[in-house]
Amino acid sequence: MTALKQYQRIEATGLWRPSPDVQRREVVVSIGEATLTISDFNDKALTHWSLAALERQNPGGYPAVFNPDGDPDETLELEETETTMIEAIDRLQRAIDRARPHPGRLRWLSVAGVIVAVLALLLLWVPFALQNHVVSVVPEIKRQDIGGAILDRIERVSGRACASEDAQEALDQLAARTGVREVVILPAGVQSSLSLPGGIVLLNRALVEDHEDPSVAAGYIIAERARMQAQDPLEDLLNRTGAGTAFRLLTTGELTPDIVDAYTEEVLSEPRPSLPDDDLLEVFAQAALPSTPFAYAKDVTGETVLGLIEADPMAGRPQQQVLPDRDWVRLQNICGG
Incomplete structure (x- = not known):
């Protein structure tokens, strides 16, 4: 110990009394290896006190009056002139105290660590687990209600969904052909396509009006199917709006208008997330639909979608018509031409 080496050669004189009924005698005090040695003037050791167990009475x-721990009757007095020795004792006692184990402090640190771990569990794992639980238990009819509420909010911005008696059958056929519950054509609002809870896929009118091949619109629906497989739209809603939404949905089965508005504004302002080509191609293959028309609709040069073109699962294979020409024409006019 550095502090000990500094004080090893210090000596002082003091008055020592082994018990109250014995007269005090003058002694020589020196510091040893973690001990205080009390000697007579013939250098004969009278006693040794442990520095770690040394107490100062005043x-x-x-x-300065010192005594061994637990024995206040045996005392050593050092006058104020012995400042160096008194300071050495004080400093060495502090150094010894720092070096010894502190069970109380260790216990406090252990408790604090447990508390931090529990708080981290509550803040990080519990919301995640709650959201996963809600996604797994919300019934399909409630998902459709949530999707419908979001669609109503979008229609306040985009205008009412396009609809006509002549085209509704074609719209239903397109949904069945692409494997989704419902397809909705909007005059504006969505940039291209969007999937909502309850199996609802929204398409911008341009996807049916600006393309002669119904495989383009079908391709965008297939892309939304792939996104739904990668992440449930209800899970996306809960991720964006927080654990409070999950708790409210679990306990009341309802979402407030503010929650719906916040989600709708956020999701409409962002581009649709990209997906790996392999994930997209797998769903195109499941639906027996070509990926090439969709790829060229996204990039007319084909440079950024080369994987979807070269690995088209329907290339060189007989293809079932997406919609009859008559139905496709009716669908192209669903928004009034």
Whole structure:
């Protein structure tokens, strides 16, 4: 110990009394290896006190009175003139105290660690687990209600969904052909396509009006199917709006208008997330639909969608018509031409 080496050669004189019924005698005090040695003037050791078990009876007072721990009757007095020795004892006791184990402090640190771990569990794992639980238990009819509420909110911005008696059958056929519950054509609002809870896929009118091949619109629906497989739209809603939404949905089965508005504004302002080509191609293959028309609709040069073109699962294979020409024409006019 550095502090010990500094004080190893210090000596002082003091008055020592082994018990109250014995007269005090003058002694020589020296510091040893973690001990205080009390000797007579013939250098004969009278006693050894452990520095770690040394107590001062009058902190700050003089003469400084020390005694071994648990034995206040045996005392050593050091006058104020022995400042160096008194300071050495004080400093060495502090150094010894720092070096010894502190069970109380360790216990406090252990408790604090447990508390931090529990808080981290509550803040990180519990919301995640709650959201996963809600996604797994919300019934399909409630998902459709949520999707319908979001669609109503979008229609306040985009205008009412396009509809006509002549085209409704074609719209239903397109949904069945692409494997989704419902397809909705909007005059504006969505940039291209969007999937909502309850198996609802929204398409911008341009996807049916600006393309002669119904495989393009079908391709965008297939892309939304792939996104739904990668992440449930209800899970996306809960991720964006927080654990409070999950708790409210679990306990009341309802979402407030503010929650619906916040989600709708956020999701409409962002581009649709991209997916790996392999994930997209797998769903195109499941639906027996070509990926090439969709790829060229996204990039007319084909440079950024080369994987979807070269690995088209329907290339060189007989293809079932997406919609009859008559139905496709009717669908192209669903928004009034």
